[in-house]
Each structure stands twice: as structure tokens, then as C-alpha cells.
Amino acid sequence: MEAAERSVLGEESAVIAHDLRVSVRSVQRWRKAWSQGGPGALASKGPASLPLLSDELFAVLEQELDRGPVAHGWPDQTWTLSRIKTLIGRRFHKSYTVQGVAALMRRHGWSCQVPARRAVERDDAGVASWVKETWPNVEGPWRRSTPGSSSKTRPASR
Template sequence: MVKRGADEATRKRLRAGRLLLRGKKPAEVALEVGVARQTVYTWKALLDEGGIDALRSVPSRGRPARLDESQLEGLRRAILQKPTEHGFGTELWTLKRVGMVIERLYDVKFGQTQIWRILGALGFSVQKPEKRAIERDEEAVRSWKRTAWPALKKKPGEKAD
């Protein structure tokens, strides 16, 4: 995969390096760049030893991603479709269903926690389905609450039969 430009972490490191070269204190740089102060001290040691290029060439941390950017974009498009278009019986996305779509499309299996993280990174959030009927008549409900409900409601001190 060919990378275009620097990723966000690299941009932060380079920005911090330039600020340090201008004489800013690590604590100020940490606040401005939005990282922990200790992180800036680590970057400062790299900067002092190898210059700004040393900050550019810091290797990525963690396990390599199992889905690349184009696959994540394909997943986003798939989730924006209705679940019924993917063969599910209802119009509700669940972590399990998203996992099944990922497995079908890319032959990669994730746990529910990782699926949750992927969805968050794609900008999706938890949505609770509306529990009210689509056909619900709000005016009829208000009218019932004003007239019928008070007659049915127990009064303080009344006992049930």
C-alpha cells in the first residue's frame, strides 16, 4: 500500500519537533499538540539525537491493521445500506451482523470489541431503535391521557380489588 503524505501521528510529531526547535518547553508543546508531556520528552530525545528526520521515521506501533483504508470504506458503504439488503431479517444492525458482513466481504473475523472500535473509527455510534409504532397517532394518545387515564389511575390510599 502506498502512503500519501504523513499520517496524523507523524504530523503531530513533526509539529512538536518544530515547536521544540523554536524553543518552546515540552509542557507547552504537549498542550498545543494534544499529547502527554512524557510523549514530547520521548520525541525531544529523538529530535536531539537525529534531527527532524528522526521524528519522520518513527515506526508504527501495534499490530498491523487487518483491513486497509479501501476495505474500511467498503465496509462503511455496506453498513449505510439496510441490513435486509445483506440478507438479514430486520432493519437493525448489530455487532454480530457487522462481523458477519466483514467476514463475508473480506474473510476476516473480529471479536465484538474490535468491531465496536472499527465502527467508532468509521464515525458510527450506538442508536436505540424507536419503540413506538410508526402508525402511532400522537393526538389520539394525548386525548386518551387527558380523558381516559385519570379515570383508570389509582388514587392515593386506594387498594386493588
């Protein structure tokens, strides 16, 4: 609306686009819509698409999530976005991306969780030993690059 109002006042499209951080083409489209249909032509038409899972279906998904991953065939009690995506596909025959699942869960008040405690089986002495003795061999020696050095090898000169 601001772009259209400023266009009516005679401001250049490039200046408006720069100030509003949009493309000049968008400002031109908005100006054309304003001139053909007035302010109503610029009103929001709502989201581009409806959510794949309605609130009723999301309530069913929450019940499925409450049953736990093991009940759905996974070996442990960890829900991941990928697993939730698979569950939605199996249960509702709807396809989400992993990012779409994350947005869906956030929209309904869910958040990412991390374990609050370490695994009971953790061996801190074994981890410290591995980091001290094994990891340096895996990591390899550090080499400084020098000006003009390259990771590519050149054929020997003739």
C-alpha cells in the first residue's frame, strides 16, 4: 500500500523499491494493480495454499506422537523431523518436506528438544582416552598453507 501511495505522489519506482527493499518490478506491478482496481486490488488474498494437515488431523498426529516412535517401528524413543515426516506420509498420505514439518510443529506450539541428561552407558574415561590417543591420529597433522601453494598437483615439467 505504501508503494502504491508513493507512486501516486510521483516518486520513482527505483527509489520506492530501494526504500522498501523490494524489486522495481514489484513496485511496477503494485502501481498497475492500484491504477486498475484501487486499494482493494492490493489487499491480501490470504496464504498461497491451505495447510496440508487441518487442526483436526494435527490432533490425530499428536495422539500418534504420544504413542512414541517405538510404536511406529523405530528402534528408540527419539522423534526426529524426518520420522515425523514419514509418520505423516504413512498415516495421512500427505507429503511434507523436513522444513515443512518443522514449520508445522512450531505453528502448533512444539519445539525442538535435546536430552537433559547424558546416557547412562556413557564412559567418560573412555571418551577422554579416545580423544587423547585416537583422535590425533584420525585428524592428521596440521599444515599451513603458504602463498602460492595449492592442493592441486601439477605434472612434472619437461
